[in-house]
Amino acid sequence: MTTLPTTTAPSAARPRRLDFTRALLYLGLLVATLFFLLPVYLLVVTALKDPSVISLDTTWQLPPAWHWSSFADAWAKVSGGLRNSLELTLLATAISAVMGSLNGYVLSKYSFRGANLLFALMLFGMFIPYQSVLIPLFQFVKSIGLYGTIWGLVLTHVVYGLPITTLIFRNYYGEVPDALVEAARIDGAGFWGIYSRIIFPLSVPGFVVVIIWQFTQAWNEFLFGVTLTNPASQPITVALAQLAGGQAVSWNLPMAGAILTAIPTLLVYVLLGRYFVRGLLAGSVKG
């Protein structure tokens, strides 16, 4: 799993010295790769072991026989959460992406006095520790009857997702030339006409970045999930925490559960990594 090119790159100038630094470079990369992949190795190996052969002494050894039924057992424990997570993540992502796109359009093309201050006040919402709003949020969600349903979580993820989706779209639309918008306006297009004919068709990469980012955030979120749901509506992270936090005698179950929880976001990352990184950099405001 960690096959690495250990040969040094051929180089014409200063071959001896360069070979040495090149070797050092690949050694460093090898060590770093081991650091990042050893936990994955342990995760997979443990998930595939029969509980009876899991012992601390033989942690790093391959399983004597592949034991696939851990996944079936873990699936029974987390599949309800997986379904909840899938529903609430897709809903929250879609809604906050559309709202973020419209907000970004307004803030970049219809700027008004005080817009920057307002935008900064919006952005603050994505940095706050959610513990500082958790008690009123819990009361509010309960009072409108959404406690214990996925809808309370959807609402929460949409609202606290708005700052980042607005930020990404605002910066993205900032690159669209104002002259384009102006030309459409002279042709008689109004607010919605400009959005549907010019802005929206240009938005595909922006939507990809935002959707990936929001999907990952909502899928991985835990605090709201553990506060605002009951066992029937809990997301997969809460189900996994329960699976792992119970007095787990056999570690194959939580490991298999962790793999099931990680697969969707990992797939998104591997398939669309470039856009994932773009969202990551956008999160640091200036990027």
Place this chain on the structure above:
Amino acid sequence: MRRVNRDQLTALAVLAPSLVLLAIFVYGFIARTAYTSLTDWGRDPSQALAANPVIRYIGFANYKDLFTGFLDARFRQDLVSALFFTVFFLAGCLLIGLLLALMLDRNPRGEGFFRTVFLFPMSLSFIVTGTIWAWMLQPSGGVNRLSPLVGLPAGQFEWLTSRTSIWQFDWNRLPLVTALVVAAVLVWVAVTAYREGARTRGHVAVACAALLALWALTGGVTVKLLPYPEPHGFNLAFVGIILAAVWQMAGYTMALYLAGLRGIPEELREAARVDGASERQVYTRVIFPLLAPITLSAMIILGHISLKIFDLVFAMAGPDNTQTDVPALLMYITAFRGNQFAKGAAIGVVLLVMVAAVIVPYLASTFRREART
């Protein structure tokens, strides 16, 4: 003209729902939490979960308890833990992220593969990371069994179950230490001010530093927050959690630094070499200074994440482990397990103040710079 005006109105109408939602969910709820923290909601267990609880205003009593109350030593240890966690987490992420970026910047073969490997933990939930690393850090397995694979004796470190605390200090010293640290920062501000020729700013900073130091040496030494000494330090059980957090987030700093390195034009490095700079000087004199703003951004983003850290600790050490507790976790336990809503709210407000102290200047400077350009 009329068209533009109508479009402006439409634009505001489109923005309005988001503004209202955020006004309620962010600022309204913060105000509500702040108010709750000034009440006695939950002090009387019989009232805590009543349909219409009797809630009285009691001023800053909850905060006073948290910082000086006999029963809330756990909160004070959590604050200290969060600060230690932040320092080591930041140092780890910045150092490893920079190293990884510098290596990838030399265009090794398979760069794409390495980048993917270094960054993939960012896509995982902290709960997944915590579950994996809790297993990695079993006292007589996982990481401790790595050394026997190469013929060395097994590691003995207890990781998550360690009860050792190092670098302890007396909580009563806090006002003194705070005053001295702030004074030191002010001295540093004064030095940079004088160097830039801002004499007035320098004088003010020096005067403030002198006043603080004077107070620390006369009054600060005798201030007692508690009638007894209360030691707090760095719990070694956090080492493993910091390791897992760095494993997850180092890729983020790597991505930031790599983007920065790729943005430095090759001509700049060439020019430095032509001027006779050694390979090391190219880095220390040209490249690292250009990366400084990235370091600052990364410190702010990672710093506020680490002050808020919750899920990772929950998944690795469980919610009820006092050795590995942090304020974000204690708030959840206090309010949602213990039904002490007012005290939980107070912890939430303390967290918010700490995070805001990091984030607000960052947002302000970002937008001031944007307004200027």
